[in-house]
Amino acid sequence: MLKILKNPDFIDGIYNYCDSWCERCAFTSKCMNFAMRKYKENIETDPQTGDSLSEVFRQTTDIIKQIIEAKGISWEEVVNQTEPETPQVDPHKEADKHQNVRTAQEYTHLYGSFLKNEQGFMKGKGVEFQNDLNKGIISVDEAEEALAQIEDAFEVINWYQSLIYIKIRNACQLFFEENLSDFMVEYYTGKAKLTLISIDRSIAAWLVLQVHFPEKVNKITEILFQLEKLRRQIEKDFPNARKFVRPGLDE
Ligand code: SF4
Structure with a gap:
């Protein structure tokens, strides 16, 4: 456990601003x-390790304790800290009614209704490719490439649609917190940057679908409009977000 935590190859805090898509990550x-x-996972699947989850948690607590005490703060002080006074403004409520969070929610609904109403259209595309192949209009390679592009676009849209809402809500909630440290201001700026990147990638993926499904242009345009609106709002509300350099990921 300590060996893992002390690995000098780790990029400090990279996981704070990533999209959590480890299968596609170059920084594992x-x-x-x-x-x-x-x-x-190894502990859970391998009973021979002799290590248990509760032991992992105990070790983690010990390590945190050592880090805190190395900074000259007593562990007891941290444990006995009184709850901060309830702030006048409730950051959770403010975040829930913020236009960025609402726009992100609307995008999630649009995405959901698009999938629900268009369930059969992928199947239809498969039949269309098959017919085009039979007529010699497209080659097998072209059909495979087009299907791979469509599949990838769906995966990207699907992955980022929930992330967009979660990350911008997190950024907005922190924005309304009082007395934030510089680190926390950077932290929510980084979350806003991650949301912007998620929107950029989603827009690119929707454009791929628009190319392959021209008959869906109206619905896809409505979705693109929603994403563009959200992107502009976030850039205005978090003016430093685009400039934020995510450790490892943007360097
Ligand atoms: S940085 Fe990469 S490996 Fe680490 S949590 Fe994020 S996506 Fe997963």
Whole structure:
């Protein structure tokens, strides 16, 4: 466990601003979060390790305790800290009614209704490709490439649609918190950047679908409009987000 935590190859905090799509991530060997997850999975699947989850948690607490005490703060002080006073403004409520969060929610609904109403259209595309192949209009390679593009576009849209809502809500909620440290201001700026990147990638994926499904242009345009609106709002509300450099990922 300590060996994992002390790996010098790790990029500090990379997992704070990533899209959590580890299967597609080029930084798994530099990510403490990924290493910890693998370690936990190994413990759960291998009874021979002799290590248990409660032991992992105990070790983690010990390590945090050591880090805190190394900074000159007593562990007892941290444990006995009183709850902060309830703020005048409730950041959760403010976030829920913020235009960015509402627009993100609307995008999620649009995405859901698009999938629900268009369930058969992928099947239809398969039949269309088959007919075009039979007529010699397209080659097997072209059909395979088009299907791969469509599949990838769906995966991207699907992955980011929930992330967009979760990350922008998180950024907005922190924005309304009082007395935030510089680190936390950076943290929510980084979350806003991650949301912007998720929107950029989603827009690119929807455009791929628009090329392959010209008959759906009206619905896809409505969705693109929603994403563009959200992208502009976030850029206005978090003016430093685009400039934020995510450790490892943007360097
Ligand atoms: S940085 Fe990469 S490996 Fe680490 S949690 Fe994020 S996506 Fe997964």
